[in-house]
Amino acid sequence: MSNSELLACPFCGCEASMHEDDEGRYWAQCDMCQARGDSAQFVDNAEQWWNMRATRTQLDELRAALVEARKWLCPPGPPINPSHPIGQTILMIDKALGVTSHE
Numbered sequence: 097m098s099n100s101e102l103l104a105c106p107f108c109g110c111e112a113s114m115h116e117d118d119e120g121r122y123w124a125q126c127d128m129c130q131a132r133g134d135s136a137q138f139v140d141n142a143e144q145w146w147n148m149r150a151t152r153t154q155l156d157e158l159r160a161a162l163v164e165a166r167k168w169l170c171p172p173g174p175p176i177n178p179s180h181p182i183g184q185t186i187l188m189i190d191k192a193l194g195v196t197s198h199e
């Protein structure tokens with residue numbers, strides 16, 4: 097079975113494989129750390145479960161990195177200057193994070 101549709105493991109970044117039990121249920125599992133996704137009746141669903149979790153974990157990490165970067169870019173103090181490159185970067189980050197409280 098091809099593993100090309102499965103994203104890398106959200107915990108260790110290694111490749112995952114699709115598995116099937118005796119009752120014909122499928123689940124994706126990391127080849128390295130054995131993390132496993134929810135099992136499903138159809139292989140497509142098991143694949144979706146796995147990839148959704150991998151994507152969500154990636155997004156959480158990106159969000160955490162942005163929050164951290166923003167703290168360094170913009171310590172509490174003067175208001176954001178939208179005509180300055182750093183101000184523009186902060187506004188881009190806030191847009192990505194869903195922060196709208198600049199007014």
Ligand SMILES: [Zn+2]
Nearest residue numbers: 105108126129
């Ligand atoms: Zn893993």
